[in-house]
Amino acid sequence: MDRIVIRGGRPLEGEIYVGGAKNAALPLMAACLLTDETLTLTNLPHLADISTLAKLLSTLGVELHMNGNGGAGGSSGRVLEMTAGRIADTCAPYDLVRKMRASVLVLGPLVAREGLGSVSLPGGCAIGTRPIDLHLAGLEALGAEIELKEGYIEARAPNGLTGGEVVFPKVSVGATENILMAACLASGETRLVNAAREPEIVDLANCLTAMGAEIEGAGTASITVRGQSRLHGARHEVIADRIEAGTYAMAAAITDGDLHLVGARGEHLRSALEVLGQAGVAVTETNRGLQVRRANGRLQGTDAMTEAFPGFPTDLQAQFMALMATAQGAAMITETIFENRFMHVPELARMGANVTVHGASALVRGVERLTGAPVMATDLRASVSLVLAGLAAEGETVLNRVYHLDRGYERVEDKLSACGADIRRVPE
Numbered sequence: 001m002d003r004i005v006i007r008g009g010r011p012l013e014g015e016i017y018v019g020g021a022k023n024a025a026l027p028l029m030a031a032c033l034l035t036d037e038t039l040t041l042t043n044l045p046h047l048a049d050i051s052t053l054a055k056l057l058s059t060l061g062v063e064l065h066m067n068g069n070g071g072a073g074g075s076s077g078r079v080l081e082m083t084a085g086r087i088a089d090t091c092a093p094y095d096l097v098r099k100m101r102a103s104v105l106v107l108g109p110l111v112a113r114e115g116l117g118s119v120s121l122p123g124g125c126a127i128g129t130r131p132i133d134l135h136l137a138g139l140e141a142l143g144a145e146i147e148l149k150e151g152y153i154e155a156r157a158p159n160g161l162t163g164g165e166v167v168f169p170k171v172s173v174g175a176t177e178n179i180l181m182a183a184c185l186a187s188g189e190t191r192l193v194n195a196a197r198e199p200e201i202v203d204l205a206n207c208l209t210a211m212g213a214e215i216e217g218a219g220t221a222s223i224t225v226r227g228q229s230r231l232h233g234a235r236h237e238v239i240a241d242r243i244e245a246g247t248y249a250m251a252a253a254i255t256d257g258d259l260h261l262v263g264a265r266g267e268h269l270r271s272a273l274e275v276l277g278q279a280g281v282a283v284t285e286t287n288r289g290l291q292v293r294r295a296n297g298r299l300q301g302t303d304a305m306t307e308a309f310p311g312f313p314t315d316l317q318a319q320f321m322a323l324m325a326t327a328q329g330a331a332m333i334t335e336t337i338f339e340n341r342f343m344h345v346p347e348l349a350r351m352g353a354n355v356t357v358h359g360a361s362a363l364v365r366g367v368e369r370l371t372g373a374p375v376m377a378t379d380l381r382a383s384v385s386l387v388l389a390g391l392a393a394e395g396e397t398v399l400n401r402v403y404h405l406d407r408g409y410e411r412v413e414d415k416l417s418a419c420g421a422d423i424r425r426v427p428e
């Protein structure tokens with residue numbers, strides 16, 4: 001397994017191109033199952049999770065053609081053509097779902113297109129049990145019969161899905177995406193109530209609309225879909241990754257640097273930028289993205305609470321904790337979305353951070369300096385928070401199990417070293 005070695009203490013200066021959003025690209029790829037024509041996605045990031053889903057789609061019978069540059073603003077985004085001419089299989093197997101929970105996003109499209117879909121129960125992951133009960137309840141509300149057989153969930157709708165009202169008892173990004181896609185081919189009208197409002201949902205709705213779907217209200221808590229008998233192909237550009245942008249904004253702040261994040265969109269990060277402003281980070285919107293530097297000298301400890309969009313994103317919580325570890329004063333960070341998303345705390349502590357966890361809240365008391373240490377990545381965002389800490393720490397940090405990082409960050413060592421970081425990947 002590769003390791004990443006960082007010698008900290010160097011301010012980051014220069015430009016970083018923000019890639020296409022992983023959490024938009026994954027549901028967009030699943031949407032190809034809704035039509036027998038070609039769906040082309042551009043500005044697709046080079047990430048392990050994208051490759052895993054591409055492999056799953058090809059086992060289902062989708063023809064995929066991936067080629068080079070089609071990214072926005074000269075970034076390295078790939079172009080992916082997918083044609084689900086014929087569905088050869090309707091089962092997402094355990095060995096692929098185990099690797100990536102987002103595989104469950106093929107369930108809704110499969111049931112809507114074929115009247116049958118089965119997906120291995122994903123099992124838990126490092127940040128929590130992450131059940132899929134909301135996905136299944138939503139499909140049942142559209143007339144699917146759900147059965148659990150030998151660790152697989154089977155959803156059947158032999159006479160097709162019927163539009164109806166789907167009320168989510170709690171906000172779920174994935175469940176909203178699964179039901180939104182299924183509803184596009186259901187007969188009649190579907191209303192999603194208490195839907196997730198993330199920009200990735202809006203991006204998916206825009207792509208589905210380009211494919212012939214009729215959708216109103218994406219980005220609000222109430223979405224209406226008028227089902228169609230079929231959808232057609234389309235070409236769609238994946239939106240920029242707001243979590244990658246937020247991560248590199250914090251890299252600029254933690255190293256007291258000055259970075260231009262090309263492709264970043266302020267309107268997708270309002271809450272996070274608000275908190276960063278209170279912490280003493282100046283973010284200026286430019287015509288190409290966001291310019292980020294410290295407003296004046298040390299950072300101030302600032303509280304944050306993760307919430308569904310438009311609240312502070314849970315996917316930036318670990319990175320913000322690393323930033324607060326060297327701020328002046330204390331910061332109370334509360335995680336309300338996942339039940340076990342503080343795996344980065346003991347690793348940050350090895351680098352000298354002073355963090356006390358009480359249930360869903362962590363109290364961070366800022367220290368003068370962090371010190372480099374060998375640390376272990378546990379999940380995608382925890383691993384990048386350790387990279388941020390390593391960039392600011394005195395001495396050398398060695399990050400193990402870098403495969404977690406590669407699931408969601410494209411060429412992180414190249415992007416950071418191009419801005420002055422002393423960071424390199426050491427292949428095992």
Ligand code: EPZ
Pocket residue numbers: 022023024026101102128129130131132133134135136170171172173174175314315337338339380381408
């Ligand atoms: C998506 O996961 C993202 N992944 C996550 O990003 C992100 O953290 C999360 O949304 C919240 O914003 C992708 O988009 C591929 P949820 P998802 O359904 O859809 C519970 C990253 O680092 N829940 O909104 O799985 C669930 O356990 C990843 O890029 C149920 O109880 O998240 C969690 O506590 C991590 N039943 C909460 O809801 C369900 O059926 C929110 O989960 C579904 C979810």
